[in-house]
Amino acid sequence: MKLLSRKATCNSHGQDSSYFLGWQEYEKNPYDEVTNPTGIIQMGLAENQLSFDLLESWLANNPDAASFKRDGESIFRELALFQDYHGLSAFKNALVEFMAEIRGNKVSFDPKKLVLTAGATSANETLMFCLAEPGEAFLLPTPYYPGFDRDLKWRTGVEIVPIQCTSSNDFQITESALEEAYQQAQKLNLKVKGVLVTNPSNPLGTTMSRHELNLLVNFITVKGIHLISDEIYSGTVFNSPGFVSIMEVLMDRNSKNTEVWNRIHIVYSLSKDLGLPGFRVGAIYSNDDTVVAAATKMSSFGLVSSQTQYLLSAMLSDKKFTKNYISENQKRLEQRHEMLIKGLKNAGIGCLMSNAGLFCWVDMRHLLSSNTFEAEMELWKKIVYNVGLNISPGSSCHCTEPGWFRVCFANMSEDTLNLAMQRIKSFVNSMNNNNNDQSNDKSNKNSRRGLLTKWVFQLSFDGREADER
Numbered sequence: 001m002k003l004l005s006r007k008a009t010c011n012s013h014g015q016d017s018s019y020f021l022g023w024q025e026y027e028k029n030p031y032d033e034v035t036n037p038t039g040i041i042q043m044g045l046a047e048n049q050l051s052f053d054l055l056e057s058w059l060a061n062n063p064d065a066a067s068f069k070r071d072g073e074s075i076f077r078e079l080a081l082f083q084d085y086h087g088l089s090a091f092k093n094a095l096v097e098f099m100a101e102i103r104g105n106k107v108s109f110d111p112k113k114l115v116l117t118a119g120a121t122s123a124n125e126t127l128m129f130c131l132a133e134p135g136e137a138f139l140l141p142t143p144y145y146p147g148f149d150r151d152l153k154w155r156t157g158v159e160i161v162p163i164q165c166t167s168s169n170d171f172q173i174t175e176s177a178l179e180e181a182y183q184q185a186q187k188l189n190l191k192v193k194g195v196l197v198t199n200p201s202n203p204l205g206t207t208m209s210r211h212e213l214n215l216l217v218n219f220i221t222v223k224g225i226h227l228i229s230d231e232i233y234s235g236t237v238f239n240s241p242g243f244v245s246i247m248e249v250l251m252d253r254n255s256k257n258t259e260v261w262n263r264i265h266i267v268y269s270l271s272k273d274l275g276l277p278g279f280r281v282g283a284i285y286s287n288d289d290t291v292v293a294a295a296t297k298m299s300s301f302g303l304v305s306s307q308t309q310y311l312l313s314a315m316l317s318d319k320k321f322t323k324n325y326i327s328e329n330q331k332r333l334e335q336r337h338e339m340l341i342k343g344l345k346n347a348g349i350g351c352l353m354s355n356a357g358l359f360c361w362v363d364m365r366h367l368l369s370s371n372t373f374e375a376e377m378e379l380w381k382k383i384v385y386n387v388g389l390n391i392s393p394g395s396s397c398h399c400t401e402p403g404w405f406r407v408c409f410a411n412m413s414e415d416t417l418n419l420a421m422q423r424i425k426s427f428v429n430s431m432n433n434n435n436n437d438q439s440n441d442k443s444n445k446n447s448r449r450g451l452l453t454k455w456v457f458q459l460s461f462d463g464r465e466a467d468e469r
């Protein structure tokens with residue numbers, strides 16, 4: 001007799017995607033400078049660890065905030081009992097001001113339209129519950145964040161239909177790609193309820209242009225559907241062109257209080273900009289009162305704890321701190337981005353030009369043995385098992401072209417990033433030598449094995465040999 005639900009036993013959680021499998025391999029053999037110097041370096045995790053010192057020094061200078069005190073008096077009991085799912089108004093006020101600051105104060109946000117959620121994961125799922133029925137669809141530009149297969153589909157029963165973007169125009173959204181995705185959904189008998197974009201993009205690390213944003217607003221206006229703009233990386237933009245929020249585009253178009261105004265929803269979180277994914281702080285911002293009311297009720301399933309709200313309301317209300325944090329964090333991201341680009345270039349590898357995020361979209365098409373996703377997986381396995389770098393293959397992001405990989409740069413020290421770059425360079429050199437050797441002496445079957453051992457790290461994977469994988 002079947003005792004478990006279909007939901008519990010289906011695999012649409014996405015756990016078996018190579019995105020998550022790479023993390024599992026990393027967990028088995030994590031790099032550590034001292035205890036495991038040949039282990040796998042985690043470059044598949046979009047974490048921002050570059051500015052912890054700024055947060056820590058703020059905490060040291062403001063001990064009341066983390067020790068449940070207000071003006072030196074304990075507020076432990078007040079926080080312990082707080083359970084209003086509307087959230088602490090001091091925190092909501094501070095959060096909307098922080099969101100405006102990140103957008104250069106070109107737009108403002110009304111705290112009454114903000115719903116607090118346990119991270120952007122919960123915000124995106126809650127919006128699906130509010131905007132679509134099971135079996136209805138959202139259109140998403142590819143490549144997209146692999147977690148969306150879980151967040152948008154798994155519990156809600158909503159479907160994702162890809163908007164196919166390609167390297168021919170640097171993966172930008174076009175009118176024809178939008179229309180094709182819409183037609184494709186209709187062919188599949190799926191009713192389209194909206195488009196979801198991430199701006200800045202995960203995994204591309206690029207910001208969307210005004211042209212693309214206007215295209216999207218035009219499209220959803222004509223089709224009478226919703227637009228969700230996941231702006232979780234809005235504070236990570238470190239280079240021009242600057243970040244343009246969908247809110248700014250709406251204001252420029254004088255869309256306030258028009259019909260489309262109510263159909264545009266923003267998702268935000270402090271997981272990336274402040275580097276606090278463990279705190280689980282996210283938000284939905286919507287102009288639709290019914291969505292705000294429903295999402296607020298649903299937020300009971302994923303609230304932000306009161307002590308976290310209290311601590312962060314104190315931190316984000318400190319304008320001197322937030323101003324310095326935003327600009328310093330962006331500078332550090334830019335430096336790291338530069339290091340990664342240079343290191344890869346040194347190994348003959350290029351990247352999509354990017355200006356935001358915690359990762360680069362890396363072009364390794366020339367390292368594939370053939371232009372197929374099988375070859376992409378073959379290369380990915382070599383990079384994980386033999387080179388010792390966990391990166392995310394483009395196929396896990398539903399990229400339509402084999403050979404692209406997402407490589408993260410903000411979750412490790414400079415030394416570790418340098419080591420990762422040395423490893424990749426040795427790998428590419430060995431591949432090139434190998435290719436030369438093979439064309440010089442095709443009969444020497446052992447040359448590949450011999451050359452591989454020059455760069456292969458002695459890893460602990462089940463004792464298998466490097467070139468068997």
Ligand SMILES: Cc1ncc(COP(=O)(O)O)c(C=O)c1O
Binds near residue numbers: 121145198232269
């Ligand atoms: C585009 C995007 N949305 C949502 C999330 C989930 O973020 P959170 O930790 O706030 O749930 C991520 C995390 O990587 C992301 O990249």
